[in-house]
Amino acid sequence: METLLYLTLLISGFYTPSSCLHQYHLITNNMNWTDAQSYCRAHYTDLATVDDMEDQNRLITSVSFDGWFWIGLKKGDSMKWNWSLADRRFYREGETEFRNWDTGTPQNGNCVLMSTAGLWNNTSCDDQHHFICYDGKQDTNLTYVLIQENKAWIDAQSYCRQHHTDLVSVRNQTENTEIEKKISLRGLPVWIGLFQDSWRWSDQSDSSFRNWQSGWPSTDQGYNCTLVSSDPSSDYYSKWINVPCDNNYPFICCDSAVETPEKPQLKRQVVRMKMTPKDQHLNISDPAVQDSILQEIRNKLKEQGLPADTKVTWKKQPDGKVFHKEEEGSPKKEEEKKMKRMMTKREL
Template structure:
């Protein structure tokens, strides 16, 4: 019965009138300063390139294969002090020490005697991670903030967030109980860079040690010409080629329309179910108790998913994403094709159809990308539900 259902949904997706138009990138092999490049892109496309995730970054690399030059993207230093948690949470609760933060190039935060202090992100400190199973984890290794963030995301969930007074007190108790005497990195950093199109994407692909604001006036971002093609901060008056992006509307099969910013007109409320179920059990639960397993067909809904996934009991959370070995593609159980994509590297392609059926989940920590998992894994899951 379930196989028949999936096949019908797949046919709906394949026969839909969807136009899966992704953000399109255009490499302009003409040298201009950053402001001139921005003006050119706005006149001829949408804007200088915005990059939301590693999939976007790989696409930018593929269209701008110009290893002898730096290449402008649409990221510029604003000078606005907006503090953000590494997990993506806004910094609503603040617990700064006296005369903190004191600005300058000190864009990352440590915990010191129960209060927060800003330091240069290049400082090397020990740090504290969050872990789904064990809670707080002290890492007695000296790393700069970005390397500490990478370590936590690879081995646990993320650098610790402190969202209220209770969590701050719990963190300080953990530090005292662990006999930690030095400053420790927490997941708080200052967002001083803004995309030209004012996107709120927090994705960054800086080269190690960057941005360093050498000389105090490196306020624009460019892809560097090393094999990894990561980012440097550079002088905005430098002359480089650049990448523009072009937004296109995506019309869904059911008549809803997404605007050029990727926002859907109607967005159901979402709910995280902290029960451990297989993908099929989660699908059945959502349809019996709510509406469906969530379909993530836009960046806006992905942001809602990221807001819902708070402290789950599993390292990943089921989505309504299913792989068909019959035709070799992914589809949403709602019948929509997978237009918007947010796959983690190495996922979403080359599925093994001989041993197990694969379904899609979102990572609980880090940048919360999608991953492919055997449908028999037992995970938490997200249901969509009608607005009350």
């Protein structure tokens, strides 16, 4: 049986910052959150959205004096699971939804632990545990870094962002198994980057990036809108807190994202491949089998000199499938037969 495989190569870092930058504008008028939102929508695009740490750092440097400022994050009505690492290009289709819950979970608790058996449980974010950081920097050979210090989830997140890239995201069963092996000998569960909250951006962005101060957000009734501090002398510098939306503060608007020469678009190359499985009973629709094949392809590409941080994913076809059996009589098949006949005549 011959099967067509479709392979997408993202010729770029395995994790790169956003190639589009928000343009931030400080408005020094004191307004409540709702009026600030209306002002930004009338004069710019919306209240500020923050997609990642690069956005966060640029937002802070765009502020010309020290103080507290509204951004566009507001508490909503429904809870949603998010990954701490918010860059959407880090995930291929469906990977943000991968879960490996233990029996009877999720229940109470907004932050997620992985047990030494590789199963997930949710618990209070204030609990203290070891944690796993993801490191996507090109100058390191460590992808998953086990930190054997007990920290609350928010403090573990801050540590990973300061020293590596972020708390680890687990995108598929293969990665889940790799992390399980990393922690199995320690006998203790670890924080991963999955959390749930009901916070939503004013511009309806689905960015899961959060940068709360340790101990926040407050659960006080009516504390539904978000402030960021630009005071470098404060322990709250660049961190977020939530307060009542009727309070009056300056605010930060943003324009639509723009391209910059320093941040080029990802280079994408689609390659069609043909494979003849040795095991005719192999279930090539099994995600674990597909992940295993991808890993072999990554290893082969590295051996041939392709950068180790190249991202390799399967490209799904319109019917949602990756693999297609090449049928007898198809134009491609007939062309191959014709070429074989021509080669045979030359040999004769």
